[in-house]
Amino acid sequence: MPASVLYAFYLASSWLWCIGAFLPVLLLRDYGWASLVVFTLANVVGAAAFGWVMNRKRQQAFLVTNRPMLKLFSQVTVAFQLFFVAWLSALLGWWLLLVMLVLIGLFYRADRVIAGVAVGVFLLSLVLFGSYLLTEPPLPVTALQTGWWHTLLPLVLGFALSPYLDLTFHRALEQSPNPRLSFTLGFGVFFLCLLVFVFFYSADLARLVAEVSLNWQVLWPVVAFIVLQTAFTVALHLKEMQRLQQASWLARLWPWGLYLLLLILLLEPLADWALPWIDLSLTEGLYKGFLFFYGLAFPLYLLLGKKPGRFWITLLLATPAYGLGFLVGGDFLFLLSLSMAWIAVILLLTFRDTLFNTP
DSSP states (O other), rough: OHHHHHHHHHHHHHHHHHTTTTTHHHHHTTTTTHHHHHHHHHHHHHHHHHHHHHOOOHHHHHHHTHHHHHHHHHHHHHOOOOOOHHHHHHHHHHHHHHHHHHHHHHHTTTTTGGGHHHHHHHHHHHHHHHHHHTTOOOOOOOOTTTTGGGGGHHHHHHHHGGGGGGGHHHHHHOOOOOHHHHHIIIIIIHHHHHHHHHHHHHHHHHHHHHOOOOOOHHHHHHHHHHHHHHHHHHHHHHHHHHOOOOHHHHHHHHHHHHHHHHHHHHHHHTTTTTTTSOOHHHHHHHHHHHHIIIIIHHHHHHHHHHHHHHHHHOOOOOOOHHHHHIIIOOTTTHHHHHHHHHHHHHHHHHHHHHHHHHO
16 A cells, blocks of 8 residues: 555544544534534644645754644643543443553554554444444434534634644654645545544434443444544654653653543542533533643644744633633633634734734
8 A cells, every 4th residue: 555545544543532533522512513514624624734734844944943832732632632531431441541551552562564553443443433333323413502603713723723733744744755645635535534433423422421321332332433543642642752852661651650540530539520600520621621722722822932922921811711612601602702803813913013024
């Protein structure tokens, strides 16, 4: 199989993690079909565009200039995947987390043939999709909810820009003989197929996290798919972080062991605990908290990182409105649009300063 096609499979599975595997569930439940459509288009087009916008010459300068933020992106991504599977483990059994850790180890050791392994991960995901469809699952409710339009710009902002900080994208760009083919095929075809699976299981997974009793025989392909994909993503990011930092394996891994221990101690007694004053579980609140990085912090860094003072002021002032709009929703959804308006004003001022060479 041509290397460019192998890296298309690599990209599809490296990008299908606990955002692609679960955020559509929340979008359909809370906002309706329009948010899901924009999520899908922004995700596919934004990720595929990386292969057309970024070239190897531009990449070299980007990797040097943004090294700390690239590392932070991978650290947050690993932490996010581990949290999400720990959340599922608190609901279904802690053996699930152990399975994930075993898979991470296997994928990590397979680095030399990882593009070929990605083909297997994708094909196994399709087998799980087929197994799930045999159960004749119910389709999710897709009716539009009040205020859905406030979610559209934040979705576009996050998925248009966050891919540029993903080290697995940069790895594919370096290794693929034809990056444009890899990114276009990987996201326009393979990744999109995986998102279709997510759409079909949205109703069942929403009931699981709401702690509604479900038949394990129905749900196991979904859980297996999520654990498989998140483990693959974690292994890739751990390997990329190893390339960035020269440290012993113990120095690299002990913080993650401590983090997992804290997750277990937190989620075992509090997985079903509700946050006070808002209709939201602690676990869903933490999940949405991670999304803050990809939806706001990382994109703002890419837009304003060359002006650190302006970046931090914009981030600090946008965060309360963005947080209330996304975490609480309902009557506070309009605050998402307010945060986008604030960002637009700062970007216009930055453009004006650049255009007229003012300090």
